[in-house]
Amino acid sequence: MADYKPNEMMIIAAARALKNDDVCFVGIGMPSAAANLARLIHAPDIVLIYESGTLGTKPDILPLSIGDGELCETALTTVSVPEMFRYWLQGGRIKVGFLGGAQIDKYANLNTTVVGPYDKPKVRLPGGGGAPEIATSCGEIFIIMAQSKRSFVDKLDFVTSIGHVAGGDSREKLGVKTKGPTRLITDLALFEPDPETKEMTVVSIHPGVTREQIQENTGWPVRFASRTAQTPPPTVEELEVLRDLQARTNRAHAAA
Amino acid sequence: MAQISSLAEAIAATVHDGDTVALEGFTHLIPHAAGHEIIRQGRKHLTLIRMTPDLVYDQLIGMGCADKLVFSWGGNPGVGSLHRFRDAVENGWPNPLAIEEHSHAAMANAYEAGAAGLPCAIFRGYIGVDLPRVNPKIKKITCPFTGEELVAVPAHRPDVAVIHAQRADRAGNVMIEGVLGVQKEAVLAAKRSVVTVEEIVDELPQRSFNAVVLPHWTVGYIAEVPGGAYPSYAQGYYPRTNSFYRQWDEISRNRDTFLAWMKENVLGKGPEVFAELVRKFRTAAE
Numbered sequence: 001m002a003d004y005k006p007n008e009m010m011i012i013a014a015a016r017a018l019k020n021d022d023v024c025f026v027g028i029g030m031p032s033a034a035a036n037l038a039r040l041i042h043a044p045d046i047v048l049i050y051e052s053g054t055l056g057t058k059p060d061i062l063p064l065s066i067g068d069g070e071l072c073e074t075a076l077t078t079v080s081v082p083e084m085f086r087y088w089l090q091g092g093r094i095k096v097g098f099l100g101g102a103q104i105d106k107y108a109n110l111n112t113t114v115v116g117p118y119d120k121p122k123v124r125l126p127g128g129g130g131a132p133e134i135a136t137s138c139g140e141i142f143i144i145m146a147q148s149k150r151s152f153v154d155k156l157d158f159v160t161s162i163g164h165v166a167g168g169d170s171r172e173k174l175g176v177k178t179k180g181p182t183r184l185i186t187d188l189a190l191f192e193p194d195p196e197t198k199e200m201t202v203v204s205i206h207p208g209v210t211r212e213q214i215q216e217n218t219g220w221p222v223r224f225a226s227r228t229a230q231t232p233p234p235t236v237e238e239l240e241v242l243r244d245l246q247a248r249t250n251r252a253h254a255a256a
Numbered sequence: 257m258a259q260i261s262s263l264a265e266a267i268a269a270t271v272h273d274g275d276t277v278a279l280e281g282f283t284h285l286i287p288h289a290a291g292h293e294i295i296r297q298g299r300k301h302l303t304l305i306r307m308t309p310d311l312v313y314d315q316l317i318g319m320g321c322a323d324k325l326v327f328s329w330g331g332n333p334g335v336g337s338l339h340r341f342r343d344a345v346e347n348g349w350p351n352p353l354a355i356e357e358h359s360h361a362a363m364a365n366a367y368e369a370g371a372a373g374l375p376c377a378i379f380r381g382y383i384g385v386d387l388p389r390v391n392p393k394i395k396k397i398t399c400p401f402t403g404e405e406l407v408a409v410p411a412h413r414p415d416v417a418v419i420h421a422q423r424a425d426r427a428g429n430v431m432i433e434g435v436l437g438v439q440k441e442a443v444l445a446a447k448r449s450v451v452t453v454e455e456i457v458d459e460l461p462q463r464s465f466n467a468v469v470l471p472h473w474t475v476g477y478i479a480e481v482p483g484g485a486y487p488s489y490a491q492g493y494y495p496r497t498n499s500f501y502r503q504w505d506e507i508s509r510n511r512d513t514f515l516a517w518m519k520e521n522v523l524g525k526g527p528e529v530f531a532e533l534v535r536k537f538r539t540a541a542e
Contacts, residue, residue, distance in 0.1 A: 080438065118390045
């Protein structure tokens, strides 16, 4: 087996979670890499949607921004941004939403707004963008984030988008009918919500990673499923396709 | 009725101190040249609206043009922070910046409501999140038919909308192609508007029956500014200059390098520099 980086394992594990018949709302960065890797390997018919309005896009290189020309040129069609949020997202046409964030808690609520108090922030982050409504309107949510004590926190500084709120049936009690975060894919492990408490629970550990490492990089006492699997390592094909995609993306971005 | 003029005349006639101004563009067709003209004319105390404030808003904020920002995502796409925006929010430099923060869905709905002449937009959103706690303009509203609890935000009705488009004809009909963003809604929601275009043509080129066209009687001023979206892009004319977005991270990180860059590239220059910036990319449209 070839050498690979934790980051590559994370993107590949996220790609594997996507299916050929999914309709997926994709964010920039790792979600975009994972979604396009899935499309290039095992899910050629997956429908990728970016919030700039591009429906069914098949970019040859990964976009740097959410509305790169490449996305529009390779899309089935491009709609306006109000239409995207009203008909396609709020209308319930999207099966999987992909999110990330600066902070996550054990119920997979996310913060991309501020570190510190809102009125006097230590770090002013970009903000929620589409996330508050993606989190509740998509059929289910996959989250992809590298683990660290700084980002996997006991208490969020700000709730930008909800996951399982305070656990149990608290999400449902808010009137939300969608599933919320069903998978959290990190550079160390895969988490899924516990069926009862909804706490994100480790179900699969990436090769070479220890439970201690997962705990050391998490700001709450981590729950492990009664039986955890080992994530299959990246295949040669997965690594090759991912590295090709990233190499041609870097070349294209450096040229422009 | 659309009036074709220079960019300087268009901005002088429409954008006044204290106005609420929306320079829109969702990654594509961002009106950079028009933003620079607002900075050169020294406008102050603006309330700036934009879904995705990026470099040109970082520049307006850093040059002290804005008192308030209404927005839903403020970053350098794919690169990181907007340092001038952060400096204003975190340290009040060059002046404190009030913020009114929304989600994309709220902003898009608010523009659409403005274009539709409604006082507010109603949608399903903000469930369980903290923004309604810090933004008093987000209100709950109950559907009178089903009893479902929804949210309402005020419609956007900017004093001025500023956009960039590919083409206009001599009568002032404006055609937009590619990633459309909220530009049509922003212009229809605004009291006044400025549209910069790559070129003014005798006749709009062959188009589909459903092409997005802003008819001349909905547009205020049109100014021909080739390259006017640089370093953003204009589909069919030039690609996004991703490398500049990366360079901006360095330029804007420090107050002095920022001010030096603005002095050299904006204050002492005019909109004609944009044609030069995209010359190597520019492909003939016809």
